[in-house]
Amino acid sequence: MLSRRAILAAAATTSAGMMTTSATAKTEWDTIAAQYDVSRDVIQLENGNFGTMARPVYAAYRAHLERITREGSFYARRQAGPDLMAVRAKTAAVLGVAPDEILLTRGATEALQVLIAGYDRLKAGDAVLIADLDYDETQAAFQDLVKRRGVRLVSIALPEPATYQGLIDAYEKTLKADPAIKLMMLTHVSHRTGLVLPVKEIVAMARARGVDTIVDAAHSWGQLDFTLPDLGADFVGFTCHKWIGAPLGTGVAYIRKERLDAIAPALEAIGHGIDAKLHTGTTNFAATLAIKDALEFHLRVGAKAKETRLRALRDRWAEALRDHPRLEILTPSDARLTCGITSFRLKGKTSVEENRAVAADLLQRFNIFTVERPGVAKGACVRVTPALFTHESEIDALIAALKAIA
Numbered sequence: 001m002l003s004r005r006a007i008l009a010a011a012a013t014t015s016a017g018m019m020t021t022s023a024t025a026k027t028e029w030d031t032i033a034a035q036y037d038v039s040r041d042v043i044q045l046e047n048g049n050f051g052t053m054a055r056p057v058y059a060a061y062r063a064h065l066e067r068i069t070r071e072g073s074f075y076a077r078r079q080a081g082p083d084l085m086a087v088r089a090k091t092a093a094v095l096g097v098a099p100d101e102i103l104l105t106r107g108a109t110e111a112l113q114v115l116i117a118g119y120d121r122l123k124a125g126d127a128v129l130i131a132d133l134d135y136d137e138t139q140a141a142f143q144d145l146v147k148r149r150g151v152r153l154v155s156i157a158l159p160e161p162a163t164y165q166g167l168i169d170a171y172e173k174t175l176k177a178d179p180a181i182k183l184m185m186l187t188h189v190s191h192r193t194g195l196v197l198p199v200k201e202i203v204a205m206a207r208a209r210g211v212d213t214i215v216d217a218a219h220s221w222g223q224l225d226f227t228l229p230d231l232g233a234d235f236v237g238f239t240c241h242k243w244i245g246a247p248l249g250t251g252v253a254y255i256r257k258e259r260l261d262a263i264a265p266a267l268e269a270i271g272h273g274i275d276a277k278l279h280t281g282t283t284n285f286a287a288t289l290a291i292k293d294a295l296e297f298h299l300r301v302g303a304k305a306k307e308t309r310l311r312a313l314r315d316r317w318a319e320a321l322r323d324h325p326r327l328e329i330l331t332p333s334d335a336r337l338t339c340g341i342t343s344f345r346l347k348g349k350t351s352v353e354e355n356r357a358v359a360a361d362l363l364q365r366f367n368i369f370t371v372e373r374p375g376v377a378k379g380a381c382v383r384v385t386p387a388l389f390t391h392e393s394e395i396d397a398l399i400a401a402l403k404a405i406a
């Protein structure tokens with residue numbers, strides 16, 4: 001496997017554009033940033049939507065597309081199967097599980113649909129639990145589950161400001177108060193605020209009470225350094241097109257081998273193994289094949305290094321403005337609860353419209369692209385999401401803009 005040093009060396013030699021950029025680069029992170037052909041016309045601090053591909057991943061994706069287009073069914077009928085199995089094996093290895101415990105999907109939404117809609121251990125009288133910070137579509141999938149299975153929905157607001165123990169306690173208190181809860185949703189990194197949940201502790205606490213957990217790891221994989229055994233969860237949905245940097249339309253569903261029976265097959269006639277849990281028909285092979293290239297790039301930069309870098313970019317503005325009298329930074333300083341994403345609100349501005357106006361002001365007056373996020377119990381906010389291609393100077397521009405706005 002190539003080291004990060006090797007990436008940097010390759011970066012200096014692979015293209016003229018790269019050389020120009022790296023000649024002026026001040027740090028090795030500038031050299032990694034130069035591997036992304038992103039527009040600098042606007043300061044892009046809304047990278048939570050999807051993670052644009054690094055140049056080597058895009059080149060590999062194009063090569064896969066070209067081959068598939070050139071060889072057509074001659075490739076699809078003979079070589080696609082083994083190639084896709086190799087992607088699956090690599091993905092499982094990086095996640096620290098067996099290949100027959102994962103499914104390659106078209107994103108986290110699809111992966112989580114398989115897990116939520118397919119969960120078939122509920123009976124009349126049971127309840128299921130969601131929180132305000134969970135993703136809108138997973139909340140919607142739980143609402144559907146409630147209708148279809150005739151169970152009860154319990155919804156909580158997570159504490160704000162949050163503490164590590166306070167988050168565990170919030171879930172434990174809810175499960176204690178309502179023993180009918182048998183299934184809960186847990187979002188590892190909130191897309192609304194960037195809050196990181198202590199998933200391992202909460203999953204273990206819930207399991208001890210006989211409660212199953214479905215984990216949404218859409219924003220954590222590739223942003224935080226962990227493997228599946230670190231979480232201890234039985235059912236997890238991932239995306240590869242955010243922080244792993246694969247092409248759009250790629251994701252993973254994980255079901256622990258011993259729990260395969262808890263998720264109903266999509267087509268029973270196909271069987272009861274992991275492959276029967278989702279049936280998509282023919283998909284975009286090229287995108288799926290490029291997951292392997294994206295994982296290689298991810299590993300070359302280093303999962304821990306990515307986490308450290310993204311948190312440093314986040315700390316640079318969020319901790320600098322922590323004590324600003326007119327700003328609320330929605331994730332705490334505790335590094336266990338933070339990653340690259342963090343949201344803020346101007347004190348007292350809690351409506352979606354007010355936060356949309358703040359994001360619009362950042363764009364129009366300061367050329368900084370962010371996004372408003374609704375759905376947080378204590379009020380809407382504006383989300384700031386750096387990426388590996390973000391420069392410190394761009395974060396400093398945000399700090400200056402927020403000081404001017406607040």
Ligand SMILES: Cc1ncc(COP(=O)(O)O)c(C=O)c1O
Pocket residue numbers: 048049106107108109110134135187189190191216218219238239240241250251
């Ligand atoms: C928390 C969370 N879960 C799930 C998803 C869905 O991810 P995907 O785009 O892979 O379907 C997103 C996407 O933004 C998300 O933020």
